[in-house]
Amino acid sequence: MATASESYLEGEAVREARELVAELCRHFYAQGWVTGTGGSITVKANDPALPLAQQLIVMSPSGVQKERMVAEDMYVMSADGKVLSSPVSKPWPHKPPKCTDCAPLFMKAYLMRGAGAVIHSHGMETCIATMLDPGAKEFRITHMEMIKGIKGHGYHDELVIPIIENTPYEYELTDSLAEAIAAYPKATAVLVRNHGIYVWGDSWINAKTQAECYHYLFDAAIKLYQLGIDWTTPEHGPINSAKRPRSVLSSGVPNGCSDAKSSKHCVVLDIEGTTTPISFVTDVMFPYARDNVRKHLTSTYGSDETKEDINLLRAQVEEDLKNGIAGSVPIPPDDAGKEEVINALVANVESMIKADRKITSLKQLQGHIWRTGFESKEMQGVVFEDVPEALKHWHASGMKVYIYSSGSREAQRLLFGNTTYGDLRQYLCGFFDTTTGNKRETRSYFEISQSLGVDSPAQILFITDVFQEAVAAKSAGFEVIISIRPGNAPLPENHGFRTIKSFSEI
């Protein structure tokens, strides 16, 4: 077939396709879709119904002024993406010719959808449409006449366009574009956040018509947004009412309307007594660490991590001996032998635990023992049965969920990474521990609200079982709910906070 392709290369169809792409580039430049050398266009030179081996693809080059494009600037490729013909180099100040960075993305539309043409636009409306709701994974619109211009859609239909996240380099979008194409069989376009859109059609005419309709619809959505009119419902009521656009509602992202202040963006959760029975930490985690000091030190004795743990413990014990802390015993030097050293370490750690000391050397060792326990599944994190469901729901609706607990962040990650419901960290955005501050002090919650970058602390919902923590968070402006779980301490009378027994009540 190679010879057939070669003869086609100089044929009328390729000549016309080269000229067509140059013309479309000039036209789309005038529309603002391909300015600043951005965007790109590709068409098949012959009927896409022909066998793949007979098809030739014409693509615009990269980095060339789109309105000055001529037929000779184009690349011609085979159906499997091999470059068959490149433009000749032009003298300075032109750069050496380079095929569009979009080539691997265009090939996805050709191969996965049998497209006849693909348009990549950087039109400003395509870019801003993805910013109306930064958390949305789709752009949705309904009941607009121009939806009829999109293949397979009528006036009453809801048009859904997937949004993928932008990357520093165009080719890095290839996988996520392919995933979106596969996940949305009805779609003829994919939006790239803060970037633009890829539109494909059976022919260049079809791709161009649809691209025009898409740009019109995005422009309309942006104007309707400014007018406070909802473009996602059939009646197009005011955004400002209970009928805010679903895409805006679902993410809880502010939409510039007066009621945005009351929407919650973030949830901060305490662990003990809130997501997890208090007894899990006191009855499972701490005893596990206590009972496994010797086993852990023995099995990891030579590792760098344990060497560092031992050095920290040595320094602490030396300090303790100087200060006459009860229960501290001298640790022999390393050359006294592994067993001697471990015996002394175990004795010291046991008395530290008994005295409930909050010291780094002990916390660090406990963290490492827990990790071994979780990794070997000797221990699994426990959360109340409503917790995984709520985390999934918040995550899906674009709410960001954080943990704030007195246990170390490492221990928090281990607990949520190894629960009886599997790894729940995928639903969490971050962990705070007491390095942020004491949980009963208001300034710790100021610190958290700064870290989360919300406009107002009222956009954060904090859930805890501890009254003093609730008071501190409320003083910082957080919305607070007190969690009532089996085994929690009683609350003061008339505490004044909303209470829940399950996250499903939120």
Ligand SMILES: [Zn+2]
């Ligand atoms: Zn681009």
